[in-house]
Amino acid sequence: xxxxxxxxxxxxxxxxxxxxxxxxxxxxxxxxxxxxxxxxxxxxxxxxxxxxxxxxxxxxxxxxxxxxxxxxxxxxxxxxxxxxxxxxxxxxxxxxxxxxxxxxxxxxxxxxxxxxxxxxxxxxxxxxxxxxxxxxxxxxxxxxxxxxxxxxxxxxxxxxxxxxxxxxxxxxxxxxxxxxxxxxxxxxxxxxxxxxx
Amino acid sequence: xxxxxxxxxxxxxxxxxxxxxxxxxxxxxxxxxxxxxxxxxxxxxxxxxxxxxxxxxxxxxxxxxxxxxxxxxxxxxxxxxxxxxxxxxxxxxxxxxxxxxxx
Numbered sequence: 489x490x491x492x493x494x495x496x497x498x499x500x501x502x503x504x505x506x507x508x509x510x511x512x513x514x515x516x517x518x519x520x521x522x523x524x525x526x527x528x529x530x531x532x533x534x535x536x537x538x539x540x541x542x543x544x545x546x547x548x549x550x551x552x553x554x555x556x557x558x559x560x561x562x563x564x565x566x567x568x569x570x571x572x573x574x575x576x577x578x579x580x581x582x583x584x585x586x587x588x589x590x591x592x593x594x595x596x597x598x599x600x601x602x603x604x605x606x607x608x609x610x611x612x613x614x615x616x617x618x619x620x621x622x623x624x625x626x627x628x629x630x631x632x633x634x635x636x637x638x639x640x641x642x643x644x645x646x647x648x649x650x651x652x653x654x655x656x657x658x659x660x661x662x663x664x665x666x667x668x669x670x671x672x673x674x675x676x677x678x679x680x681x682x683x684x685x
Numbered sequence: 686x687x688x689x690x691x692x693x694x695x696x697x698x699x700x701x702x703x704x705x706x707x708x709x710x711x712x713x714x715x716x717x718x719x720x721x722x723x724x725x726x727x728x729x730x731x732x733x734x735x736x737x738x739x740x741x742x743x744x745x746x747x748x749x750x751x752x753x754x755x756x757x758x759x760x761x762x763x764x765x766x767x768x769x770x771x772x773x774x775x776x777x778x779x780x781x782x783x784x785x786x787x788x
Contacts, residue, residue, distance in 0.1 A: 494706055494709040497710050498710065558719070559717070559760075561714060563713060564715070
């Protein structure tokens with residue numbers, strides 16, 4: 489490995505734990521369906537139950553990554569950069585986008601568009617933009633720009649659905665990038681059991 | 686290791702590829718555990734363990750052993766000396782590279 493690869497290993501292992509994005513993406517979809525009162529999601533307890541299940545899934549996936557790929561704490565500088573980027577871009581993408589969409593009567597989804605742009609910026613800052621990121625978030629941007637959103641009664645809630653799908657797909661691709669770089673999570677389990685120095 | 690100020694000298698302890706990889710990975714972390722270091726450096730358990738012992742003896746890393754979820758866990762962090770030595774070593778390597786480019 490090159491110096492740059494070694495120096496960025498900690499950040500990549502931290503940010504490429506893409507399966508963590510799967511429960512997050514499902515949460516986005518559940519939020520959209522809950523807001524639209526679609527099928528069983530019309531009941532509040534279904535939404536609460538789904539959130540609880542997703543939280544458990546998140547904890548289990550996080551434990552899986554820690555056991556298979558190890559624990560690492562980034563330097564304070566990297567942590568600050570990651571936290572600020574996440575707060576500004578996620579906050580801007582989610583809150584700002586939904587406010588814009590509720591405030592302006594347009595035929596496009598400003599929510600989906602702003603989230604797609606925010607995610608492109610987040611990935612380029614935190615992980616480094618890859619082709620699959622451009623394809624996935626670019627597709628969301630295109631979906632958001634389609635002039636079909638004007639007829640929808642609650643376009644913010646509907647926009648949660650493609651946002652959720654894009655989040656899940658991006659997470660799977662990140663996980664595959666992690667496996668390509670740091671090896672399969674299962675192949676060398678025995679060999680990777682901690683013995684210490 | 687002494688001489689003219691522009692002379693390039695390499696730290697043998699740090700220059701060994703396995704130890705150079707470990708120290709470089711650790712230089713961008715506060716702390717990392719054994720499993721992560723194995724993943725990041727591609728070293729075997731035995732090799733990693735032996736390099737860490739040498740680095741700990743030289744005062745370049747600190748090692749802390751704990752149990753996490755009833756499993757043994759080894760956390761490793763660079764000491765201030767380790768951080769200085771790896772930064773200096775890369776500076777020296779860059780200087781060598783520039784010098785080779787000048788020739």
